[in-house]
Amino acid sequence: MKADILMPKLGESITEGTIVKWWKQPGESVKKDETLLEISTDKVDSEIPSPYEGVIVELKAGENDTVAVDSVIAVIDTEAAAGESKPSAPSKSPAEEKPAPPPAAAPSAPNDGAAGSAVIDFEMPKLGESITEGTIVKWWKQPGDAVKKDETIVEISTDKVDSEIPSPYAGVVKELLAGEGDTVEVGSVIARLQSGAGAADAPAAPASAPAAASAKAASAPTATASQSANASAPAESASVPRQKGGKFYSPLVRSIARKENISPAELEQIPGSGLEGRVTKQDVLGYLESGRVAPKPAAPPSAPSTRPASAPTSAPAAPATPPPSAAEVSARWEGQRVDVIPMDNIRKKIADHMVQSKHTSPHVYGVAECDFSHALGLVKKHRETFQKRDGMKLTINPMILYAVAKAINDYPDINSSIEGHTVIRKHFVNIGMAVATERGLIVPTLKHADEMNFIGVARRAFDLAIRARDRKLDVEDVQGATFTVTNYGVFGNVIGFPIINQPNVAILGVGAIKKRPVVIETEAGDVLGIRSIGYMTLSYDHRLVDGELGDRFLQQVVTYLENFDESWL
Incomplete structure (x- = not known):
């Protein structure tokens, strides 16, 4: 029986999808739930599994084709045996004069x-x-x-x-x-x-290279002929790269650009409204509706017109201070007792992110003293029970995260981000928890912490910390933080002034907990006692968070920790 494969609906607002890659070709067998193709929409890329087991009979849409949802894109014979499909593969290309190269391309079927x-x-x-x-x-x-x-x-x-x-x-x-x-x-x-x-x-594999080369040479005149025939449509023949000039173009955007004869240079001028300046489908359609007039290219001419005399001298000065290359730095320090160590990729990103944060957010700092004696007493009391029941060690860290989540619910403005002059207040609490690893700092995200009880927070935090140190985190694990907590106290530091993790508007730093003599108020009067004291620093973005909000939030965290409810455990 032959079954139709339809373009799936990957979201409520999705009406079409672009085929990025076919993982199976006509004549090849496919198992149920085995990846059949990769599809891109303006929201997400997805690998689509086959709903049936059988043999691919026909592909009705090619790679980079944009197809409406529920349209037939392939046909599968669900009754054909895998062995019967073999003869059909060569029959697909009867016009080819050199049947030798196709077997060399057979690597697409590695399991055969x-x-x-x-x-x-x-x-x-x-x-x-x-x-x-x-x-x-x-x-x-x-x-x-x-x-x-x-x-x-x-x-x-x-x-x-x-x-x-x-x-x-x-x-x-x-x-x-x-x-x-x-x-x-x-x-x-x-x-x-x-x-x-x-x-x-x-080594036997290279023997097929001459055959492939001759096949390419034989097809070259045909390609040249078709190029000259299409000389009148240069924009259509020019393929749009996946990435150019720092912008990423999804298959859907590239497909629209080809259909509308938008050249790569023209596409690069379209301002992107997506993540990290990504050009979306709406950006391209808006560009076409505006008569192919991009708003950004008009901006550069204004610079020379306002200062005709100084502009020529100041313009070349900008690129005159690029960071020196590793080779230049090595040459400068040659012969001296130093190690010249190029930054790895993660360290570069951390450096850029920290500089960007200091340039973006006017940092203000508030420091509060917290008496951890009660919380540490609960840790000591329940440590063995927690280990037996949940299989992990109870520490003060999940208590801090839980207190932060509760305080954010009380002061939701601290759980915001800023875009231009617009505030985005989040109705979900995703706490980034800074973890020190051998290769630098990484911030996995404890997502939806406000919806978890204490046990849920502790389990998730423990799992993220272990996987961060073992380099087992997924990309989704380090995205989406709305507030960040860093515990530099584990290294013995008493007070620190952390840099805000963009695009958050605040970060909480927790210092080392030390036993100190303090004055305790009792009904009988003041007495001197030994308490476990730690200092917490809140760094906040003064564009949004004023002193009152920052101080009230910080004191609320202190209150939850000093009065931690034993029933939460």
Whole structure:
């Protein structure tokens, strides 16, 4: 029986999707729930599993085609056996005069043992919706090394997280196309694997290269002829890159640009309203509706017109102070007793983020004293019970996070961000918890902390901290914080002045808890006692948070901690 595959509806407001990649081709078998294709919308990219098991009969839409929801995009024969599908693959291209090259391209079916051996492209993975590139930190396998399926092959760093990437196939590493330290665009081929029965004799693969080269040479005149035929439509023939000039273009945007003959240079002039300046479908459609007039290009001419004399001299001065390269710095310090260490990707991002925060937010600091004696008494009292019941050690940290979540509910303005002159108050509490790792600071996010009880907060915080130190965090784990807590007291520091984690408007720093002599008020009068005292610093953005709000919020956190309810445990 033949079954139609429809363009799925990936969201309530989604009416169409763009096919990024077909993972299966006509004649290939597919299992139920195996990835069939990748689809992009203006909101998300998704890998779509097959709803049936069978053999691909026909693809009714090609890669980069934009298709309406519920339209038929492929046909699957659910009754055909995998073995019967083999003869159909060559019949798809009867016009080809050289049938030799297609078998060389068979690597798209790595699991086919009959093929003997296949060369498979290994691409830079997409580790999150806003991630467009990754930096190769370390290759765990070198050319000639055998690799098992799901065995770590490479470690990749992005501006959000470091990830160890497993190999999707078993085989032998044939070639590395990018080196350690290289930053590579998502979807680019970074390595090639020899898979299948012939993986051991990887050198035999290059024999197919001359055939492929001759096939390319034979097809070159045809391509030239078609190019000259389309010379009247240069914009349509020019392909739009995934990323140009610092902007990322989704497959849907690129598809619209091709259909409307928008050149790459023209597309680059369209201001993006999406995340990190990303050009969305609405941006392109708005550009077309406005008569293809982009608002931004008009701005630059105003600079020379206001100051004709000084503009020519000041304009070249801007690019005159780029940061020195590692080679320049090394040369400057050559022969001296120093180590010149280039920043890794995460350290660069931390540095840029900290500088941006100090430039963006006018920081104000408030410091409060907190008596942790009661809370620490509860920790000591319930530590063994907590360990037996929940399998983890009870510490003061989840108590602080829980107190912060409750205080944010009392003072919701502290749970905001600023865009221009507009305040965005969040109705969900996502607490970023700074974790020190061997490679620097990382801030996983305790999401929806306001909806959890204390046990939920403690479990989630424990899990995030462990995975942060083991480099097992997903990109989603380090996104979306609305408020941040950092505990520098674990290193013995008593007071600190943390930098706000943008786009938050406040961050709480917790210092070391020390036993101190303090005056205690009793009914019989003042007495001197020994208490466990710690200092907490609230750094807040004075554009939104005034002293009264900052101080009241900080004191509310102190109140919850000093009067921590034992029933919460």
